[in-house]
Every structure is written in C-alpha cells, then in structure tokens.
Amino acid sequence: MIWSNVDKIIDRLSPLNLLRLYRLTPPWLVDRVRIARFRQTIQWAARESPFYREAFAKWKIDPGRVRHPRDLGEFFTAPEDVVADPEKFLCAHPSIVFESSGTSGKNKNIFYSHREILQMGQIMAAGMMLMGLAPEDRVANAFDFSMWIPGMLTHSALMNGGQFCMAFGKVDPIEVYRRLETYRFNVVMGEPTWLIRLTEIAEREGSFPLKLLMGAAEEMPPNAVPWIEKVWQGAKVRMCYGSVEQGGGIGYQPCDEFEGYHVDDSDFYPELMDLDSEGYGELVYTTLRRRVMPLIRYRSRDITKLMDTPCSCGVPGMRMSRLRGRRDELVVASGGNLYPLMFERIFQSVQGLTGEWQIIFRLNGIREILEMNIETDRMDIEALEKEIHRSCTELYPDLMKNLALGIFEMRLITHPHGHIRQGRKLRRMLDQRYTANRAPEEAMVRSNPIEVERVI
Numbered sequence: 001m002i003w004s005n006v007d008k009i010i011d012r013l014s015p016l017n018l019l020r021l022y023r024l025t026p027p028w029l030v031d032r033v034r035i036a037r038f039r040q041t042i043q044w045a046a047r048e049s050p051f052y053r054e055a056f057a058k059w060k061i062d063p064g065r066v067r068h069p070r071d072l073g074e075f076f077t078a079p080e081d082v083v084a085d086p087e088k089f090l091c092a093h094p095s096i097v098f099e100s101s102g103t104s105g106k107n108k109n110i111f112y113s114h115r116e117i118l119q120m121g122q123i124m125a126a127g128m129m130l131m132g133l134a135p136e137d138r139v140a141n142a143f144d145f146s147m148w149i150p151g152m153l154t155h156s157a158l159m160n161g162g163q164f165c166m167a168f169g170k171v172d173p174i175e176v177y178r179r180l181e182t183y184r185f186n187v188v189m190g191e192p193t194w195l196i197r198l199t200e201i202a203e204r205e206g207s208f209p210l211k212l213l214m215g216a217a218e219e220m221p222p223n224a225v226p227w228i229e230k231v232w233q234g235a236k237v238r239m240c241y242g243s244v245e246q247g248g249g250i251g252y253q254p255c256d257e258f259e260g261y262h263v264d265d266s267d268f269y270p271e272l273m274d275l276d277s278e279g280y281g282e283l284v285y286t287t288l289r290r291r292v293m294p295l296i297r298y299r300s301r302d303i304t305k306l307m308d309t310p311c312s313c314g315v316p317g318m319r320m321s322r323l324r325g326r327r328d329e330l331v332v333a334s335g336g337n338l339y340p341l342m343f344e345r346i347f348q349s350v351q352g353l354t355g356e357w358q359i360i361f362r363l364n365g366i367r368e369i370l371e372m373n374i375e376t377d378r379m380d381i382e383a384l385e386k387e388i389h390r391s392c393t394e395l396y397p398d399l400m401k402n403l404a405l406g407i408f409e410m411r412l413i414t415h416p417h418g419h420i421r422q423g424r425k426l427r428r429m430l431d432q433r434y435t436a437n438r439a440p441e442e443a444m445v446r447s448n449p450i451e452v453e454r455v456i
C-alpha cells in the first residue's frame with residue numbers, strides 16, 4: 001500500500017525531479033525499493049497470469065514466500081515462452097502491442113497499458129537527461145515506429161521531457177538531413193547504422209554543429225564514435241540499452257568515464273546467469289513496475305557484466321558493461337534482428353544451391369557487410385544474385401529497405417561443393433564485427449571461392 005502511493009507520487013515527477021531522486025536516493029534504500037517491488041510483482045503475476053501460476057506450481061514455488069530472485073531457484077522465463085503463448089502472461093487489459101523478431105522466426109508479442117507507456121516515457125525522459133538531453137533541445141527522432149517499440153517509446157519520452165521534436169520514424173536519412181537546418185534540430189536519435197548513414201551524408205554535403213546523437217537497438221562500432229563526433233563538430237554520441245521486452249531503457253550511457261551503461265535498477269531487477277571466469281554472464285531481469293505483462297527473471301540472451309562499484313562520474317547505482325554478444329545465434333545487424341531461419345528461407349527458393357551456407361557479418365571501416373557464403377555449381381552468377389535479391393525482397397522487405405537506405409552492404413561469395421562445412425557442426429551465422437565476438441576457429445568458409453566478392 002505504501003509503495004503504491006509512493007509509485008503514484010513518483011509517476012507525477014518531472015524527469016528532472018526523477019533524476020534528482022535517483023541521484024539522491026542512498027543505495028540501501030534503492031535495494032529496499034527493488035525488493036519490495038520484486039515481491040509485489042511476484043504476487044501479482046502469480047495471482048493474475050496463467051503462465052506464472054502454472055510455472056510456479058511446476059517449480060513448487062510459493063509466491064508468498066519469495067523475498068528475493070534466488071528464492072525462485074532454477075525458474076527463469078525464456079523468450080521461447082513468450083513466443084509460445086504471449087497472452088498467457090497477461091495480468092491486466094492491454095492497450096498496445098509491439099513485436100520483436102525471435103530466433104525461431106516467429107515474432108514475440110509484448111503488451112503494455114497506456115499507463116505503462118507513459119511511465120516508461122517518464123523513466124526514459126530522465127535517462128535521456130542523464131545522457132545530456134535538456135528540455136530546450138530540438139530532437140529529430142528517427143527510431144522505427146510501425147510494429148516495433150523504439151519510435152513510440154522515445155516519442156513518449158520526448159513528450160514527457162518537453163523537447164521540441166519531429167517523429168520521423170526510420171526514413172531515408174537524407175530526409176532528416178534536409179530538415180536539420182529548417183527546424184534547427186540539435187539532437188538526432190536513431191539506430192547506430194542509420195546514424196552512420198546520416199553522418200556519411202553530412203561528411204559529403206556539409207554538417208551542422210549538433211549537440212548529441214543518441215543510438216539504441218544495436219551496437220555502435222566503437223571506431224565510429226570519434227568520426228561521428230568530429231563530423232558533427234563536437235557532438236556527443238550516447239547509447240541506450242533497451243528492447244521491446246524491457247520496454248524502454250534498462251541502461252543509459254551518461255558519461256565519458258565508462259563506456260558501458262548505468263543501469264536503472266529501481267525499475268528492473270538485473271541478475272547474471274552462467275557466469276564465466278571473467279564475470280560475464282547472460283543478463284536476466286525482472287520488470288518491477290509492469291502490471292500488464294510482467295517479465296520475471298527474463299533471459300535476455302545478452303552477455304554482459306554487472307558492477308556495483310561507483311562510477312567516477314558520480315552517477316550512483318549499478319552499471320553494466322557493453323554487450324559481449326548474443327547467447328544464441330541471433331545477430332543484431334544491418335538495422336534489424338537477423339537469425340539463421342531467415343536465410344534458410346531466402347535460399348530455399350533459389351535453384352542450384354547445396355543447402356550449405358554461412359552468413360558472416362563484418363565491418364569494412366564502419367560500414368556493415370552482410371556476406372553470404374553459398375555453395376553452388378551454377379556459373380550464371382548474375383542471374384543467381386538477382387534470384388537471391390528477389391527472394392530477400394519478397395520475404396524480408398524491411399531488410400531490403402535497410403539495404404536500399406545504404407545501412408549495410410550485401411556481398412555474395414560462391415564456393416564449390418563441400419567447401420563450407422568442414423566436419424563439425426556448421427555455425428550458420430558468424431558475427432565478426434567486434435573483436436569480442438571474433439573466434440577464428442569458427443570461420444568455416446575456406447578462402448578460395450569460385451567468384452570474387454560481388455556486391456549485390
């Protein structure tokens with residue numbers, strides 16, 4: 001009861017006051033708030049959601065006795081549970097749904113109430129202030145709307161924060177570039193690959209003195225940051241870590257002292273599972289204020305490290321490192337979530353392939369390359385390229401939209417029979433964009449293709 005009244009007061013705070021509260025609350029009190037909200041969430045979910053009711057019964061968990069995540073033993077929620085039956089998670093009437101692509105190829109549906117969208121907007125508005133956004137800033141918001149959450153959520157945050165903005169959505173970067181001067185925008189938000197594309201235009205056509213570029217939804221190539229900051233005449237580049245399941249940011253990057261994220265540990269209960277010797281593990285979190293579709297010990301599949309030592313920038317609370325990679329084979333690249341099944345489908349309708357293929361993601365400077373390695377006897381490579389292109393366009397128009405926007409390059413490399421698989425299980429997708437993910441022994445493709453690289 002006390003906490004629900006506290007929450008009502010917190011809901012009405014301006015982002016600036018929320019931020020003040022965040023900075024001033026001592027860590028022991030944050031711990032108590034987190035535990036109290038955690039217990040409330042468990043009891044609420046056990047009472048209202050068929051999924052959790054069944055799961056707790058199966059794991060012999062008495063919700064009334066749960067004080068801490070460790071009291072849940074080996075119980076975790078997996079993305080596959082959400083894919084299987086998202087409506088079983090519902091605890092209250094939803095107002096809106098977003099989707100997120102899953103590894104199985106079937107999208108996850110995540111539901112929210114109107115109040116939750118406003119709450120997340122407020123939290124995100126405070127997070128963005130932490131990253132340097134001020135109420136007087138003028139923001140070009142190029143995050144994707146449609147079925148995905150980033151556009152709607154950042155828009156809710158901007159409405160809450162009081163900034164002047166335009167909700168572009170993920171349009172051709174040239175459209176945003178042309179309006180930067182007209183509306184005197186000094187902040188641009190979008191996916192990193194999209195921001196890179198915009199910066200390439202500015203480098204060619206002339207730039208403006210921006211204050212801030214804010215990215216999310218995928219990793220930013222580290223060597224792109226100094227270049228972007230230089231082109232935009234001293235702008236800062238800041239990243240936010242969030243997803244459709246998290247509903248907003250769980251981590252923000254407020255400072256130069258630390259390249260990871262400062263974690264919102266009063267709205268999420270973060271944990272790590274399967275720690276390695278360096279302290280990295282899969283991020284698992286519980287949402288603490290969501291009442292429509294709470295996620296309890298949800299496995300993010302992202303590998304990171306949590307730190308509770310204070311940051312030299314003075315912002316209190318838990319921190320997490322940059323992501324080390326994904327636990328499964330899903331790769332966030334080329335402006336979207338890509339998974340092996342997508343390519344299986346793309347190649348299925350193309351004649352003359354052996355069924356052996358491997359996708360390698362590389363960086364050429366800061367440009368992403370999606371390299372398709374396929375086995376074939378076909379010699380009519382141009383026709384083959386056209387067929388693959390057509391298949392991609394029919395099946396995944398979003399991906400091809402990103403290709404058309406110049407967000408990545410696609411290359412086709414053909415190999416003779418038996419050259420892609422070499423004995424052991426073939427990893428269908430290799431992410432070699434960042435050193436942390438690079439494992440030379442995983443590169444299965446021999447370097448003697450029939451054709452030289454071709455850009456399609």
Ligand SMILES: [Zn+2]
Pocket residue numbers: 254255257258262311312313314315
């Ligand atoms: Zn810091």
